[in-house]
Amino acid sequence: MGVDVSAGASAAQQAVRLSAVARSHQLEAQRAADEAGRYAAAAIAERKLATRLTPLTAHGYYLLPDRQWPGSKNAQLDLIVVGPSGLWIVDSKHWNEFAVSAGHLFRDQADVTDDVMRLADVANAAEAAFVEVGLAPAEIRVVLAMDGRKGKFGDVGPIEVVGAEDIHLHMSKRGNRLSAGEVEQVLTVAMQYFPRYVGAQREPAAVIVPEPILGEVSDDTPLLTEDEVRHALTEAELAAPIEDWMTFLHPEQAALVRRTFNGPARIRGSAGTGKTVVGLHRAAYLARVHPQGKILVTTFVKTLPAVLGSLLKRMAPDVADRVEFVSVHALAFRLARERGVRLNLDGRKANDLLKRAWAQLDPEHKKRLGQRAGGALDYWKEEVESVIKGRGLSSFEEYAECKRPGRMVRLNMEDRRAVWALFQAYESSLRASGIHDFHDAVLLAEAAFRQSPTRLYEAIIIDEAQDLSLAMVRMLHALVGDTADSFTLIGDGQQNVYPGGYVLSEAGISLAGRGVVLGRNYRNTVEVQEFAAQLIGESTYVDMDDGTITALAEAETDGPIRHGDAPVVAKFSSKAEHDAGMVAALRGLIAQSAVGDVAILCNTTWEADSAMRLLTAVGIPSINLLKYVGVPVDAVKVGTIKRAKGLEFKVVMLPWTPTSSRGLDEERAARDLRERYVAATRARDALWVGSH
Numbered sequence: 001m002g003v004d005v006s007a008g009a010s011a012a013q014q015a016v017r018l019s020a021v022a023r024s025h026q027l028e029a030q031r032a033a034d035e036a037g038r039y040a041a042a043a044i045a046e047r048k049l050a051t052r053l054t055p056l057t058a059h060g061y062y063l064l065p066d067r068q069w070p071g072s073k074n075a076q077l078d079l080i081v082v083g084p085s086g087l088w089i090v091d092s093k094h095w096n097e098f099a100v101s102a103g104h105l106f107r108d109q110a111d112v113t114d115d116v117m118r119l120a121d122v123a124n125a126a127e128a129a130f131v132e133v134g135l136a137p138a139e140i141r142v143v144l145a146m147d148g149r150k151g152k153f154g155d156v157g158p159i160e161v162v163g164a165e166d167i168h169l170h171m172s173k174r175g176n177r178l179s180a181g182e183v184e185q186v187l188t189v190a191m192q193y194f195p196r197y198v199g200a201q202r203e204p205a206a207v208i209v210p211e212p213i214l215g216e217v218s219d220d221t222p223l224l225t226e227d228e229v230r231h232a233l234t235e236a237e238l239a240a241p242i243e244d245w246m247t248f249l250h251p252e253q254a255a256l257v258r259r260t261f262n263g264p265a266r267i268r269g270s271a272g273t274g275k276t277v278v279g280l281h282r283a284a285y286l287a288r289v290h291p292q293g294k295i296l297v298t299t300f301v302k303t304l305p306a307v308l309g310s311l312l313k314r315m316a317p318d319v320a321d322r323v324e325f326v327s328v329h330a331l332a333f334r335l336a337r338e339r340g341v342r343l344n345l346d347g348r349k350a351n352d353l354l355k356r357a358w359a360q361l362d363p364e365h366k367k368r369l370g371q372r373a374g375g376a377l378d379y380w381k382e383e384v385e386s387v388i389k390g391r392g393l394s395s396f397e398e399y400a401e402c403k404r405p406g407r408m409v410r411l412n413m414e415d416r417r418a419v420w421a422l423f424q425a426y427e428s429s430l431r432a433s434g435i436h437d438f439h440d441a442v443l444l445a446e447a448a449f450r451q452s453p454t455r456l457y458e459a460i461i462i463d464e465a466q467d468l469s470l471a472m473v474r475m476l477h478a479l480v481g482d483t484a485d486s487f488t489l490i491g492d493g494q495q496n497v498y499p500g501g502y503v504l505s506e507a508g509i510s511l512a513g514r515g516v517v518l519g520r521n522y523r524n525t526v527e528v529q530e531f532a533a534q535l536i537g538e539s540t541y542v543d544m545d546d547g548t549i550t551a552l553a554e555a556e557t558d559g560p561i562r563h564g565d566a567p568v569v570a571k572f573s574s575k576a577e578h579d580a581g582m583v584a585a586l587r588g589l590i591a592q593s594a595v596g597d598v599a600i601l602c603n604t605t606w607e608a609d610s611a612m613r614l615l616t617a618v619g620i621p622s623i624n625l626l627k628y629v630g631v632p633v634d635a636v637k638v639g640t641i642k643r644a645k646g647l648e649f650k651v652v653m654l655p656w657t658p659t660s661s662r663g664l665d666e667e668r669a670a671r672d673l674r675e676r677y678v679a680a681t682r683a684r685d686a687l688w689v690g691s692h
Contacts, residue, residue: 046065046078046079046092048147048164049078049090049092049147049164050063050065050079052164052167052168053081053167053168053171055168056168056171056172059083059084060083060084060183061081061082061083061084061171062082062083062187063079063080064079064080064081064082064191064194065078065079066078066196066197067079067080067194067195067196067197068194068195068196068197068198070122070125070126071125076197077089077090077194078090078091078092079092080190081171082183082186082187082190083178084175084176084177084180084183085171085172085173085174086135086139086140086141086174086177086178087130087139087140087186087190088141088142088143089140089142089143090143090167091116091119091142091143091144091145092145092147093147094147094148095146098146100153100154100155100156100161101154103155103157113156116144116156116159117156117157119159120142120158120159120318122142123140123141123142124288126193127140127258127285128258129189129193130186130189130190130193131254131255131258132189133182133185133188133189133251134182134185134251134252134253134254134255135178135182135186135251136254136257137254137257137258137284137285137316138247138281138284138315138316139177139178139249139254141160141174142158142159142160143159143160143161143162143167144159144160144161144162145162145163145164145167146162146163146164148163148165149162149163149165150163150165150166151163151166155317157317158316173244174244177248178251182251241594241597241632242596242597242632242648242650242684243310243311243314243630243632244314245648245684246276246277246311246630246647246648247281247311247315248277249277249278250274250522252520253274253277253518256278256282257278257285258285259516260484261484261485261514262484262514263482263483263484263487263510263511263512263514264477264482264486264487264488264489264510264511264514265485265487265489265515265516266465266488266489266490266511266515266516266545267279267489267516268490268492268515268517268518268543268545269492269518269519270492270494270521271492271494271495271521271524271532271678272521272523272524272529272681273518273520273521273522273523274518274520274522274523275490275491275492275518276463276490278490278518279461279463280308280311280312280315281315282488283295283297283312283323283459283461284312284315284316284319286458286459286461287316287319287322287323288319289485290459293457293458294322294323294324294456294457294458295322295323295324295458295459295460295461296323296324296326296456296459296460296461296479297312297323297325297460297461297463298325298327298328298331298460298462298476299327299328299462299467299646300327300464300467300468300472301467301643301645301646302327302329302330303639303643304463304645304646304647305325305326306629306630307628307629307630307646308325308463308630308646309323309325309629309630310629310630310631311630312325328442328468328472328476329438329441332441332442332444332445332446332472333441333445335445335448335449335475336441336444336445336448339445339448339452341445341448343436343441343444344434344435345435345437345438346435346436347437347438349433349435350430350436353426353429353430353433353435354377354381354384354426355377357422357429358377358380358422360425361418361422362418362421364418365417365418365422368414368415369415369418369419369422372409372411372415373665374665376665379409379665379667380419382499383407383419384419384422384426385439386498386499386500387399387402387404387500388419388420389423389437389439389440389443389471390470390500390502391469391471391502391506392443392446392470392471392474396416396417396420399419399420400413400416404500404501405501405502405542406496406500406501406541406542406667407499407500407667408665408666408670409665409667439469442471443471445475446474446475446478449475450478456479458480458486459485459487459488460479460480460486460487460488461488461490462488462491463490463491463646464495464645464646465489465490466491466492466496466543466544467496467497467498467645470502470506470507473504473507473509474507474508477507489504489544491544493541493542493543493544494536494677495674495677495678496541496542496671497641497645497671497674497678498671499667499671503544503545504544504545511545523648523684524562524681524683525562525563525564525565526563526564527563527564527566527567528564528567528681528683528685528686528687531566531567531680531687532676532677532680535673535676536674536677537673541670541674564686565685565686567683567686567687567688568585568687568688568689569689569691570585570688570689570691571691571692572691572692573692574692575692577692578655578690578692579614579655581690582653582690583614583618583620585690586600586615586620586636589651589653589686589688590620590636593651595621596633596634596635596636596637597649597650597651598636598637598649598652599625599637599638599639599644599649599651599652599653600615600622600636600637600652600654601638601639601640601641601644601652601653601654601682602638602639602640602641602654602655602656603640603641603656603658604640605640607640607655608624608625608638608639608640611638612624615636615638620636621635622635622636622637622638623635623636623637624638624639625640625643625647626639626643637649641675641678641679644678644682645678647682648682648683648684649682649683649684650683650684650686651683651684651685651686651688652679652680652682652683652686652687652688653687653688653689654676654679654680654687654688654689655690656691656692657689657690658672658691659691
């Protein structure tokens with residue numbers, strides 16, 4: 001009997017097909033089960049996260065679970081937290097295997113960086129909505145909370161990857177940056193900007209609740225107790241390094257960060273009013289506005305750019321590579337070099353040549369100048385360097401008409417001829433010797449750039465602008481011109497510790513109503529600020545924009561809001577007693593706070609070296625401000641007062657302080673008092689002043 005082979009084959013094929021379909025359904029069912037399992041695990045992770053954060057509600061925090069992703073109908077944000085430490089966008093992840101490496105996030109072997117960076121876009125877009133109620137961009141934080149983990153794993157751009165088990169510690173470490181009233185204002189905007197997700201499968205609980213949000217969760221991890229939370233918050237606030245404080249922008253100043261100016265602008269205010277931190281936040285904001293360009297932050301003090309760069313990297317890592325920090329002189333050297341200008345800088349030789357020019361000056365000229373300013377060469381050296389070369393004056397006629405604001409020795413026409421003769425002799429010596437001084441570097445760089453201008457930066461922010469010469473300001477202004485938001489001067493004339501003065505109109509710069517005055521001292525305690533104000537008394541100073549201002553009126557605009565211990569003024573009968581007393585006081589201070597919280601600021605480099613040798617001898621670690629780059633260190637920071645400009649410390653010690661200005665001319669005595677004012681106002685919490 002024959003066999004129907006074709007029918008058998010057809011049945012076999014059909015069986016195979018049915019088997020394949022069954023396997024496909026089975027795999028699909030397995031995938032669906034896995035997907036459901038992942039969603040269930042993710043939901044449990046979200047609930048566990050909210051449960052662990054609930055105790056923070058007793059300390060002024062608000063939890064908003066399941067919020068609408070702005071601009072999307074189908075996506076949601078797991079949790080928004082609003083509290084004293086800022087606004088947090090939290091995404092919960094229940095991942096078994098992940099890693100953070102070189103700024104990238106990997107899940108298993110897959111790079112998921114682009115996916116999670118969408119959260120950074122949410123934070124950036126939210127800035128404009130929250131700045132209106134005083135929330136600075138840096139106070140909007142994005143966190144990936146990894147379920148079942150502890151500690152911090154790294155950063156992915158501006159996104160912090162932390163463990164969900166101790167995320168409360170991570171949030172509290174930022175301290176109380178917002179008051180209760182400010183938190184409520186931010187909360188109101190948050191509830192509107194991040195509305196409840198309409199597709200949520202569960203109804204969110206009320207914002208303020210005494211019990212855990214989202215109901216009970218099957219979790220073996222015990223809920224944090226009130227004592228644990230209170231201890232964590234207190235310890236975080238006390239232990240936070242000063243570097244964290246140095247990036248804190250008060251809500252009242254947040255709108256200034258994003259303010260638009262239609263030309264050059266000026267931000268000024270007395271010490272402690274937050275000028276530098278406004279500049280840092282503004283640099284980050286402008287970098288985001290100009291994603292294809294670079295922002296320059298510059299200043300006179302050569303050690304400050306490294307510190308500011310480190311602070312910005314901590315505050316806004318996503319734009320840190322597009323904000324350049326460099327001193328004015330370093331920038332001038334680079335501009336000149338790139339345009340083929342060779343500089344042979346030799347400050348010591350230049351100083352010797354000026355002394356020689358003075359010694360060989362015409363006797364009549366020398367006699368005339370010798371009868372003025374106490375007969376000291378130092379005053380005429382300042383006149384040549386700061387007034388003539390600092391402006392880039394090229395003819396006697398220009399110098400004859402120069403107003404010299406800030407210079408207290410009046411000069412008639414013959415006096416000026418004598419000074420000009422000294423300047424010409426000095427210049428001839430420099431050219432004959434083939435060397436340049438630092439003022440030459442700026443003047444040559446400015447001239448070279450004007451001959452071959454290029455667009456190097458979208459915007460320039462100048463910190464401690466009062467320290468710059470007119471030629472420096474003119475050179476920087478030439479880089480960007482008068483376009484909107486491109487040129488911002490930040491500083492305080494009261495803190496100018498260098499000779500000479502000018503008004504911006506001499507550089508062809510008009511602020512025309514684009515000046516902002518910061519009036520509230522956020523840094524110092526009442527006691528420190530009052531002590532500093534007594535140093536300057538009712539003295540006057542020259543401001544680059546507004547002429548002469550009374551120092552006391554500026555310093556008392558709005559007082560600090562914190563109280564602390566009165567500054568300690570210790571007087572000793574000898575240097576040995578002074579040094580022993582300083583060491584004893586220092587040991588007491590570092591017993592109460594971290595050794596890195598203290599700075600010893602000295603009058604000269606020699607004194608700073610002496611202080612470091614003294615600390616080494618008694619076994620106290622120290623670091624010179626020349627090597628400090630804005631990163632927390634377990635060592636006392638030691639340096640000159642001028643090197644400390646733009647910085648702040650929890651505790652400041654001022655050793656070997658002169659008890660009088662005897663022997664100094666009136667102008668130099670006034671500058672010395674301003675330098676004391678700068679030194680004292682570097683102290684956030686405590687101040688010690690020693691003399692013998």
